[in-house]
Amino acid sequence: MRFGLILSEAFTGLRRNASMVISVILVTFVSLTFVGAAMLMQMQIGKMQSYWADRAQVAVFMCSTVSDKPTCNAGEAATQDQIDAVRATLDGEALKPLIRDYTFSTSDEAYQNAQGLLSSDIAGVVTADQFNATFNINLVDQNQSDVIAEAFSGQAGVEEVTNQMQYLEPLFQSLTVATYVAVGIAGLMLIAAVLLIATTIRLSAFARRRELGIMRLVGASNRFIQTPFILEGVLAALIGSALASVAVWAIVQVGVERYLRDRISFITSWVSLSDVAIVVPVIVVIGVVLAALSAGFAIRRWLRA
Numbered sequence: 562m563r564f565g566l567i568l569s570e571a572f573t574g575l576r577r578n579a580s581m582v583i584s585v586i587l588v589t590f591v592s593l594t595f596v597g598a599a600m601l602m603q604m605q606i607g608k609m610q611s612y613w614a615d616r617a618q619v620a621v622f623m624c625s626t627v628s629d630k631p632t633c634n635a636g637e638a639a640t641q642d643q644i645d646a647v648r649a650t651l652d653g654e655a656l657k658p659l660i661r662d663y664t665f666s667t668s669d670e671a672y673q674n675a676q677g678l679l680s681s682d683i684a685g686v687v688t689a690d691q692f693n694a695t696f697n698i699n700l701v702d703q704n705q706s707d708v709i710a711e712a713f714s715g716q717a718g719v720e721e722v723t724n725q726m727q728y729l730e731p732l733f734q735s736l737t738v739a740t741y742v743a744v745g746i747a748g749l750m751l752i753a754a755v756l757l758i759a760t761t762i763r764l765s766a767f768a769r770r771r772e773l774g775i776m777r778l779v780g781a782s783n784r785f786i787q788t789p790f791i792l793e794g795v796l797a798a799l800i801g802s803a804l805a806s807v808a809v810w811a812i813v814q815v816g817v818e819r820y821l822r823d824r825i826s827f828i829t830s831w832v833s834l835s836d837v838a839i840v841v842p843v844i845v846v847i848g849v850v851l852a853a854l855s856a857g858f859a860i861r862r863w864l865r866a
Contacts, residue, residue: 581761589801592750593844597809599743617725622693643718663698759859794856802848
């Protein structure tokens with residue numbers, strides 16, 4: 562099988578169906594860009610979850626003079642005995658394996674920390690005893706936060722137990738939904754690309770039907786006849802994949818590195834070019850494989866017709 566002849570036939574088919582080939586390239590480019598963007602978004606969600614899971618704390622708020630929970634005495638802050646009871650539970654054998662470390666802030670310290678955040682009108686009204694003394698707990702495994710909540714639920718002197726990750730979950734869920742939307746759009750575009758490739762191959766085969774008839778008469782094998790058509794689809798998809806790879810690179814290099822990183826300070830771990838190096842081969846393989854399968858199926862059906 563002469564590879565040069567097969568390649569020449571493939572390029573001839575691309576020239577004859579230039580408009581359809583351009584359509585295949587564009588649809589492949591757009592669909593694979595959505596695939597790459599969805600992969601990058603999922604990687605970003607994973608990085609954010611990993612980052613905040615290591616830093617998010619479980620906070621045990623002790624009662625203040627304005628607390629109205631059943632575990633608090635109205636108008637009274639948590640006593641020293643109640644604070645010591647919580648500390649003893651944290652240091653106990655049951656919870657110690659779950660806790661990496663913890664810190665304790667008195668109501669006076671919380672009041673001092675809040676002075677710079679409150680307006681002058683509010684700062685002049687509130688007093689230190691209205692702030693909660695707080696245990697801030699770093700867990701070995703953030704998924705064990707419910708254990709901490711259960712341990713102090715209903716305990717005298719404890720107003721509330723909160724997990725900082727619960728404030729970030731809506732953000733992660735929104736990003737996940739956006740990922741699913743991108744995947745759905747990419748799926749529809751890939752279906753369109755597959756159908757376009759099949760149509761292009763059929764048109765190319767119809768345009769060369771006389772040549773194919775001659776090749777059959779002289780004993781050319783089906784593989785020899787099919788290969789140029791498959792190469793047409795693969796080459797068109799490869800160009801679309803290359804354009805999508807450039808787009809994915811631009812998303813990270815321009816969109817993330819030069820724009821988002823400096824404007825969104827609470828996210829410190831972003832996707833990088835090393836992640837692009839993982840995404841690009843995947844989208845290229847997806848484009849080439851789908852094109853080869855679509856083109857091969859289309860030309861085989863045409864030859865049997």
